[in-house]
Amino acid sequence: MGGLRRVLVANRGEIAVRIVRACADAGIESVVAVSEADRASRAALVADRAVCIGPAPATDSYLDVPRVVAAALATGCDAVHPGYGFLAERPELARACAEHGLTFVGPPADVIARGGDKAVARELAASLGIPVGAGSGVLADAIRAATVAEEVGYPVVLKAAAGGGGRGMALVAEPAALPAAFEAASQEARQAFGDGRMYVERFVTRARHVEVQVLADAHGGVVHLGERDCSAQRRYQKLVEEAPAVHVAAEVRRDLCAAAVELAHALRYVGAGTVEFVVDAETGAWSFLEVNTRIQVEHPVTEEVTGVDIVAAQLAVAAGEPLRLRQSDVAFTGHAVEVRINAEDPARGFAPCPGTVTRWVEPVGGGLRIDTHCYGGYTVPPHYDSLLAKLIAHGRDRDHALERLDRGLRHLVVEGVSTTAPLLRDLIRHPAFRAGEHHTRWVETDLLGAS
């Protein structure tokens, strides 16, 4: 298979801009598929071409497989990059691309289906001897869930097999609360994902979210690019991500990376993927959480510390090329931290703030990188998520990176819409965060709970 010539970018926002950049650097033409609401987007401006695929609601544009495939064929593209979200982890798009002779920049449809099913992935991990945490496979009903919960001990967390982003999840502290929580979470999952299957895990009170970036080619080659710590979250949404996970013991990090590579081999993974783990901050015990079969929002921190362009690697691997680097070639330099700047008002319960950005001045230089689709005069549409920009700082160590990030947040000027930038600045300056004492519920219980 030869190299890719022209790629349809089936996404929007900052990741569409990021993919256009990677294409341009690789000498590949890019066509951005936009909805009517995104005609004036930065991605549409910088791509070689933009093609409108439908009205603003995502169902009629970014989530419509036939429209995306038709747009790729009609514009002479030979590949489709799905970005993250939207159709990125829908096996249907990968399948439709294969059926129409288009290269899908991601794993094959069956790998997406197996990796994306949390219960299936959990069973595969367990079969490889990877710790999956006390809990169960898919449960028939609340009665079975209660039995398992008694075995592993309360508190437990109920999770939807098809879940994600905190939907279809419930924390249950005591047996009496389980039946209602089971039904509610299963119902939520059925509505959101069309799949109400549930399983149970023991709940880790002070958990760190650590994930490993893997890259795999179609010839069986797999490398990892180290881990990221994404423990600063609000309602299961990541706010800050960093690499490496310096607050997790080195031998644990080594084990996580080895487990991720093993799992990628077993899945016959192709492309960029992430294997997520939960690490008990108190005991260091760890277990497998799930596999994400796409580029992650937080991929830049890994790029900064490894020097590897992950999106470029995705494009190369999708074209059938073998990985250019062996594990021994992967070296880590310094520390990188990313914050997600959202159009939300923390003072009003994180209410989304669509509208026109009247002024947008980006911080520049000195170890900073900003991935964004925003510009002065840009109107943030109300139809999509609230991510405006990712600000990434790279420094010789964590403190150095955080100082640079602090300066970047101070120098970012946004007018017209409220953003989470001031809150993020408070977060990264907080002594507990500086000391690495935070965990996945720390933002809610301490940072926001105290104010």
Next chain:
Amino acid sequence: MPLSPEDVQALVAAFDGADWDEMTVTIDGTRLALSRTGRPPTHADGGSPAPTSTAADGAPGGAPQAAAVSGAASRAAAGATPPPAPGGAQGATPAAGAAPPPPAAAGAAPPPTSGAAAPAPAVSDVAPPAAGGGASAAGAPPASEPPGGHRVTAPSVGLFWRSPKPGAPPFVEVGDEVGPDDTVCIVEVMKLMNHVRAGTAGTVRAVHPENGQMVEHGDPLFTIGP
């Protein structure tokens, strides 16, 4: 023989190179309607507008060239389009195959039950502003509206959805009795689903926006009378 992908590509390229705003081609009963404006070509026959240059509504797993078949954009014509049913973010999808969700009946298209991109939607309850709070933004009330009714207004800019999910019946219909804490609609903004409550007990007298319509903060959504 229907249009092949190469035919479609050639036609789109021709359209791209021309200075036309729209183009409609019918070959053996297959109609391709292209438009630069994002709106359906005004002269498209059959009255079923194609939303955009590459609108497609192919059969499950079917050839996308079916995209160009006449009637392709029937969903866009339905006025209120169905929002995403399955989760996009890290979600799986309910239906196998590449079939788009079925067209919703006009006027009853429900809201997304989940969002699409990385940050997943949260669900929150927002109490509607006090009665009359949005009257100024609303302009004159409809003639049919009884005087002195309680106005339920939009808590924020967003998309107005009358039912909890695709295919579900609306929360309320005109003539329904409601209590103060009953959810009457969802206003979706940036994937956050704001459940709007009636705020008063009474009978639904009027529903102001169309389902799926964009509303501004303070716009009247419902009138609830005695």
